[in-house]
Amino acid sequence: MSEADGIVYSDVKFTRPKRNTSGTASSEAEPTYSEVRILKTHPSTELPGSQQHPVSNGGSKVTPERVVIVVLSALLAAAVIALGFTSLDNMHTKQSFQTLRDELEAVKRNLTERRCEVKSYNTVQQTSPQPPVVKENDPRSKCEHGWEQYGRQCYYFSIDLLTWSKSRDECRQKGGDLVQIDSREEQTFLELKLREKNNFEWVVFWIGLTDSEKEGTWLWVDGSSLNESLTFWFPGEPDNWTGRDSDGADCVRMGKKAGAPDLKCWFDQSCKYAYRSICEKPAETGHFTLHCV
Template identity: 50%
Template sequence: MMTAKHDALKRNLTDTLSQPKSCNVVQPSCRPPTEGGTCFKCDPDWERHGNKCYRFLTEKLTWDQSRSRCEELGGHLVKIDSKDEQCFLDWTLIDKMDEAEDKFWIGLTDQVTEDEWLWVDGSKLDESLAFWNYGEPDNWREKNPDGEDCARMGEKGGAPDLKCWRDQDCNKPQKGVCEKTPSMGRVKFNCE
């Protein structure tokens, strides 16, 4: 009986590992070379991925309010710099969305000049790292004549092609994603 269970678990693990993955989102919180070394650490309520810490705001705020809230917390609305980062955020948001329209503000806007998308640090969007959903940005004006000048992201079931950005009226409350640089910590058995 135990052998049958073992064989079934082994088959399940083999099947799971053989399925293609679009990205790898597993990231250890700290993997120092030796005890007593240094590592990156994030403040409580922040999640680490790569060389950034992320905080997922659950309160629905306007884009400007979300930007201010991130700054109050010592960061800024997220600037997505790589496919790996987009993948991490896409998969992380699946568990943080309660419904399909439950999206998250990112730090991208064309409020200054229409169709010139800028990150919160003032840098231009690199089109090779743009993850707009099909037909987006569309600057839809039916509910607001000023259009949609702020970017949000998230797909309840995940976006298989990672294309889950949409433009939205900046005054429509959404959740938000903040980011900041991790601090350095000393290692004993875990990051402290």
């Protein structure tokens, strides 16, 4: 609204007494005109009791749409910041899991190295008389029915009378092979078991040792060489006796019940003879298995 729209003009007439020349007032009145300007105002449309806020004509108006945009922008910025912190936490968590995994692998390697060191020590120690020591069975592993458990290995004492090669075939069919003796403790375990099972002095069992490829070069069934510092030959053995077989004695049996000093009960014998046998295979386990390399 312009300033002209708010002004109303009006003429107001006033009467003034007329003076005569004699100085007395005349009864007739002389009219006088005067201009009066009145500012016209518009009535307020606000409800009683409400407060009227002045509106600045010079600034921009704040609309609801702008308020919504500002609020949404603030929420979006907060969401981006929260997502950044979440991503950073996830990255740190992933790094922590990787660190724990690396530490677990290090523990496994350490246990493997310790086990291999113990096994190496057992294979090179001297075979001087010592009391029998039998290792306790690993509670995390088990053997199937008919097999005897020692540590993490299972042993089957077959009563079938077979040649050395056929005895080995039988062990393979059962998932194992002829026994390979790697420690004094294992020899002690086997000898004690044979004493429990034998009712006669000369009931003997084939083991997985032979020099059939080259005379005097003793190899286990896995192809590894016999550790000469860890042997349990009966005194005077091996002798490669050819009295009953001209091919000599190229396979090894064990199990003499009495008279063998300090676990020394290995004999070389003709591979063509029929004896019982001892099979060996790893025990079943649901946990990680350590292997020496």
